[in-house]
Amino acid sequence: MAYEVEILSGELRLTVHDQAAWVEVADLLDRNLVPADIPLAKVLQFEEGGKNASAGGDE
Known part of the structure; x- marks a missing residue:
């Protein structure tokens, strides 16, 4: 939850x-980051247009 x-x-x-x-x-x-925080970080980056902006789990 965030x-x-x-x-x-x-x-x-x-x-x-x-x-x-x-x-x-x-x-x-x-x-x-702890593993549970990585998907949230990716979503935030996607929404902001930041680097590594893929919201998928291919890393």
Whole structure:
């Protein structure tokens, strides 16, 4: 499950993860993603017209 959010104020507080990073959509697949996040990253890239924009699972 994924959510699109807008941060209105305050700072990001991690409760489960060790790190957080703001990255460009085109760079998502260059990150060390868990396997479950890869299809979502591909969809986002497809919607943004980014690199590796195939929403298929051929990688």
